[in-house]
Amino acid sequence: MNATSDALLDERALSKLRWRCRRGLLENDLFIERFFSRHESDLTVSQAEALGVLMDLSDNDLLDLLLGRKHPEGELARADISQVLGMLRAARTTV
Secondary structure (H helix, E strand, O other), X not given: OXXXXXXXXXXXXXXXXXXXXXXXXXXXXXXXXXXXHHHHHHOEHHHHHHHHHHHOOOHHHHHHHHOOOOOOOHHHOOHHHHHHHHHHHHHOOOO
């Protein structure tokens, strides 16, 4: 990981990411809202990029990953995505 990907997101990038993470499925929105409540002040560029990849999924595929019904495969089988997925899952039980 390089210094740029370790950098914290600035306010503008965080705002854009929050907008991009809006979902059509309430269950996904709940996971995401709790995630931001817990992690928005310390999100890195790398974590934001991994979250962006997850946001490219359909609502049902994302929910399956969030609930652990499926595991990341193929392009999603990356350490950064697994880390963010773990953060999303952990956020559902806290706040």
